[in-house]
Amino acid sequence: MKINNKMITLLVMGLSLLIIGCRAESGGRLHQQSVESPITANQGAKPVVFIMIDSLMDKPLHEAxxxxxxxxxxxxxxNGQYFPQVVSSFPTMSVTIDSTLLTGTYADxxxxxxLVWYSGKENRMIFYGNGAKEALKIDQLQVLVDAIYQLNQVQLNKETKTIHEELAEKGKDSASINAVIFRGKTQHTLTNPRLISFSKRVPDQMKITGPKWFSYAAFSQLDPKNDRNSRMWKKFGMNDEFSAQDTAFLIHQKKLPxxxxxxxxxxxxxxxxxxxxxxxxxxxxxxxxQVVLNAYGSWEQxxxxxxxxxxxxxxxxVVYDDRQAATVELRPLLNRYRIAKLNQPVRTEDQIVISTNERMAYIYATDAGVQLSDVVKLLQNEDKLDIIAMKEDNNVRITxxxxDKLFFYRPGGDYTDEYGQSWTLSGEPGLLDIKLTNKSIKYGRYPDVLARLYGAMHSHEGRYVVVTVQPGYELVGESSPTHIGGGAHGSLHEKDSLVPLIITGTNTRPKTLRIVDIKDWIMQLVQ
Known part of the structure; x- marks a missing residue:
């Protein structure tokens, strides 16, 4: 079969869309790790098995x-504890949330x-895999490299340690199975699909660092018999069955770290x-x-x-089922500026870059002559925009x-929130549904909004505005995906931000009911 550039592009597009954006499709040769290692399971404390179910919510869980x-x-x-409202990270997109889970920090x-952002250092948009329409306009080979390699090995802050790195430093082992964020201390080799190897821009293999036991769809698997779950029609391994079988394999082999x-x-x-x-x-x-639990012989075991x-x-x-009503177009609001296009590199004459993450977006002013305050004024013409934020001096400014109301805040000060964080506040706190009583902060429909939004506002270099949209709506940039009549996330609103947590096998719990505090709690469990 003759391989042409179009075929390669289509294959890579499928890979990059499913790896992170819609969860991975990949293909090609499998890298299987040996289980003949002399390393034994942890001594003393019981092993911790943490299973993340993407977009799991309290109400449908109880209905199921x-x-x-x-x-x-x-x-x-x-047989355990149940907490229906744990606060996620922000933006409420998997790559940022998983980074918070593994590092115990927010995006700052x-x-x-x-999932989508603009790097001023590299002068390009960063995509980790998103909608099909966007995929047709962007460099899919670069997306693949960003999602598989750059995200963990370069863009995730090296000065902020992951749970896998900290465990390894303490002489303890860990495993990552189909997780997007996985950086650790052990080197692994990922083998790219054969068709992609026809492109000279992507190496046949990529060396990454992860935990001792590492599994990532068709790129790397633990169980040699897991091939049946890594076929093309099963999204090449980025599926629940693949994840379950590789986890069960560690249990069967008595190698659970x-x-x-x-x-x-x-x-x-x-x-x-x-x-x-x-x-x-x-x-x-x-x-x-059930497959994982059954690996012990019984659920009681x-x-x-x-x-x-x-x-x-x-x-x-919920996203409204009327496309015209449900979508909020950002480009028309800013059409007085020259807006960068997806199908070409960001040019020196471009003034604005829009990075849409479903129900939130970063809007960058790449032209020094563009004032962020002017961008904010234009955005205020859209009444469906929920929160509009920019940095002003040392503050985050909200409208x-x-x-026309304004609210300003920064870390440190006389006000203390329910998580023990202190802040300096001025202006109208109702913009963030915050109630103040005797210097105490009570959050409403935007849980932990001050810390989460501050994290996004200081997550990377550049001059940018952060916007979110009200429930029922979804933001649209150039060819960004929409979920009309379905569901979407990305915003600070509680409808996007609160997730259930089940803990079984210990009477302890995290310091606070926030994903940002899960890492430290797990570290305590295995001491």
Whole structure:
């Protein structure tokens, strides 16, 4: 078969769309790790098995349990602790949330701003895989390299250690199975699909660092018999069954390390397409969880031998089913400026770059002559914009669509929130649904909004505005994906930000019910 550039582009497009944006499709030769290592499972404390179910939410979870479609999750819930409202990171997109989970920091410290962003250092847009329309206009080979290599090895702040790195420094082992963020201390070799190797721009193999045990779809697997779950029609391994079998394999081989982080990816795409009430993705994730629990022989044995943590990464909010009503176009609001186009590099004459992450966006002023305050004024003409934020001096300045009120804040000061964080505030706190009582801050529909938004505002270099849109709506840039009649996330709103957490096998819990505090708690569990 003759291979041409168009075929390569189509293959890479499928890979990059599914690896992170819609969860990975890949193909080619498999790198299988040997299990003949003399390394033993952790001594003393029970191993921790952490399973992230993408876009898991409280309401549909309970509906699935009541309908008898999630017996494994129900079993763990009945035998453990349940917290229905854990605060995610921001933007509520998998790459940023997973970076927060693994580093225990917000984006100002881990430096992964979102699924789509603009790097002033490299003078280019960064895509980790997004919608098909965008994919047709951007360099898919670069997307693949960014998603597989650059994200973990370059763009994730090297000065902020991941849980895998800290465990390794303490002489403890860990595993990452189909997780997007995986940086660790052990070198692994990922083999690219054969068709991609025809391109001289991408090497046949990529060397990455991860935990001792590492699995990433068709690029690397633990169980040599997991081939059947890494076929093309099974998204080449980025599916719940693949994740479950590789996790079960470690249990069967008695190689389960101190901490295993496993990702069940498929619920996210199901909710995006079919809406927030859809239960099929939860049912499928539960079936995969049953495979993992069954590896112990019985579910009771599983409880006795491990600590189990099941949680979602972000929620999704309903998108109206009328395209014209549901979408908020950003380009027309800013058409007085020269806006960079997706199908070409950012040029010196461009003034504005728009990076849309579903229900939030970064809007960059790349021309020094463009004032961010002027950009904000134009954005305020759209009443569906929920939060409009920019940096001003040492403060974050907040306003909203069709609203002349302003709110300013910065870290440190006389006001203290429910997480013990102190702030200096001025202006109208109602813009962020904050209530103040005797110097105490109470959050409303935007949980932990001050820290999460501050993280995004200081996540990377550049002059930019952060915008979010009200529930029911989705932001649209040039060819960015939409989820009309389905679900979407990205914003600071509680509808995008609150996820359930199940803890079984320990009476402890994180310091606060926030994803940012999960890492430190897990480290304590395995001391």
């Amino acid at each position: 349990i009541q309908a008898g479609r999630a017996p494994a999750i129900q079993f763990l819930l009945k 410290r881990h430096h992964v701003p979102g 101190n901490v295993t982080i496993t990702y069940f990816p498929e619920n996210d795409n199901a909710v995006h397409r079919k809406g927030t009430d859809h239960l099929g993705g939860i049912e499928k994730a539960d079936q995969a969880l 599983a409880l006795q031998n491990a600590i189990w943590i099941i949680m979602g990464d972000s929620a999704q909010s 909203a669509g069709k609203n």
